Amino acid sequence: MSERQLEKSIEQVIELAREARNIEVFTGAGMSADSGLETYRDDKTGVWTKVDPQAMASIDAWLKDPEPIWAWYRWRAGVAARAEPNAGHRAIAYWQGSHLVDYVHVTTQNIDDLHERGGSKDVTHLHGSLFSYYCTDCQQPWEDDRNYPAQPIERLTPPLCQNCGGFIRPGVVWFGEQLPMTEWDLAEQRIAEADLMVIVGTSGIVQPAASLPEMAYQRGIPIVEISPAPTELTRWATLSWTATAAQALPALMREISA
Incomplete structure (x- = not known):
């Protein structure tokens, strides 16, 4: 043009x-x-050039090993919270x-x-939202304590639901979810x-x-x-x-x- x-x-x-x-x-x-x-699909700086979306944004990966996913999303929430x-x-x-x-x-x-x-x-x-959380099992909401990692970390154990003991998950829509x-x-x-x-x-x-x-x-x-x-x-x-x-x-x- x-x-x-x-x-x-x-x-x-x-x-x-x-x-x-x-x-x-x-x-x-x-x-x-x-x-x-960062955007997701930029061929040089996009989010999905740095991590596998199936490893960090799918319910199957979460059920298999939630700790890397919880750590990544909590760090991303901190980055977003500090942005203006x-x-x-x-x-x-x-x-x-x-x-x-x-x-x-x-x-x-x-x-x-x-x-x-x-x-x-x-x-x-x-x-969904990086600042909304709920239980994987019973969907009970969890209030974000906003205690975000200052730097990326490899693993972090998700908190447990006080209602049923299930893992708290990010309130985002992952691949394969409606x-x-x-x-x-x-x-x-x-x-x-x-x-x-x-x-x-x-x-x-x-x-x-x-x-x-x-x-x-x-x-x-x-x-x-x-x-x-x-x-x-x-x-x-x-x-x-x-x-x-x-x-x-x-x-x-x-x-x-x-």
Whole structure:
């Protein structure tokens, strides 16, 4: 895309955003990249280039040996807790609270809490949260003591459930597990009501979450993709803005608020 084509595309994005009243924002790991959190599939720095997802993100691996997985997720929770929301997170929160729209709903694949700490109130987590825990056996919730390792460690014994004695596990959705139905139904509902979908920082590879933009496409509503590079979802996009979340979203808010 030439510079002039990009400028024209951005102008059209701004116009769509000005006209929209009900917005569904769909975010992935790239949303938090400007906060210093690694994405999953970058071929050099992605999370899955450093660990085997089947070894660290599957229920079978957990049942076989939970200690390495618990240690890894507790360290990741600490990294996420120390990260700060970036300008993109704060821009979405501003949009939610503005008089410019009826609603802005966020559906995120991220397991950090940066949307919430950035000020967003209406956030649906499709893949759970690093800060939510429950018993593997009886599903009793466990209150996070926020005692995170400062550095990566190889093994850490999970706490035991006070109700049944089972191991406490991270409240994230692992490979092979079903997405939470309440959250999925809410995402579908918001897409059904939206007159604009904004996709930010997701590769569009992980299913079934990646099918949500296709639902918007099938409805015929405009779709704006904000990403530094083309993704699997670019084919569904009405318009693309080649930039990071922290670059594009504040700029968009400045324009539509002017």
